[in-house]
Amino acid sequence: MAEVLWIHYARARSPWYELSESAREEHLSRFAAAREESAAAGGRYAGTFHVRGWSDWSTVELWHFPDADAAFAHWNRLGDAAYAQWFAFANNIGLAAEAPA
Amino acid sequence: MKPLTGETDVFSHTAGSRCGVAFLARRHAAADRTGAARAVRAELAALSARGWHLSVTEMAGGQDEPTAYDTAFAHDVDVVGVFDAPDLSAALSGSVALEAAGWAKLFSTEWLIGPREFAPATTLDENSSDHHWGFFALWEWNDAWQAASADERRAYDADCDVAFAADLRAGVTIAGRHRLDWASNWHHLGVWEVSDPAQLDDAMLDHERVADFKFTTSRHYVGRKRPIAELLEGGW
16 A cells, blocks of 8 residues: 555644643653654654644645554544644545646 | 544444545536547446445435536535545555546545545435435534534534434435545535435434534535436537
């Protein structure tokens, strides 16, 4: 199966802004652990970019995964860490295309 | 896969790897519509031979030709539909193969792909023929759901299940539930087949009554059920 680019747009939900700094840190460390697990399982993190000035979202985060199942597993890890409770999202996937001539 | 929501009287989790392939498609001009449609039909036959279910009736255990729903009369998309592939990889490669075979010449399409989470539910005979309309519900669990406790979510599921059980008694077929959030802004897809829009309207009033929509941001489509072979050829 072809490699999958996983495209993750995100913005904090309102309750996130009410959390204390330490509570945020606690959540963020869980999300980071999920990401590390996905990287150890073959995912390749390709960066996070600000898009707040020109989109409905705050950031877009990109990953390369060996296949669709690996992308799905990554999202499940974030789900287990209660990520979506704190961040609204729009996800998408891409398959490699030939470079424009 | 850990399901997002728990089982109810109406909804039971499915073991296995089945995966939904939904499409929201807009027709565009094609130079050789008939040739493209023929090639897509051949690809659909190949997918069927590899274990794909190409209609809600098939998902519920019956036999039918490939079907989708004509939505142009009421929506900004012309055709919506859903298939069920053997697994996630097959779903993705199959959607790409359909596009390459000629689908892309006929339609601009948003594909929504994700594993089946709940099994189909119906009280009807598997080959019931009085379902002439389809209903598509895409929804996101909203901020209120995200902030709710486990007990609050269970109580909400139980309230909604009262309405879902009434839908089944009224003869609605519910094609289970698919999980989309790994590659979409929607969490779930629910597809129904109903007799007519009046039956759907009655159902929605009941879902409003039980406050189904307090925890969701939803998008709904209604469409006339038609063989895909016809929808590929035209209709405009």
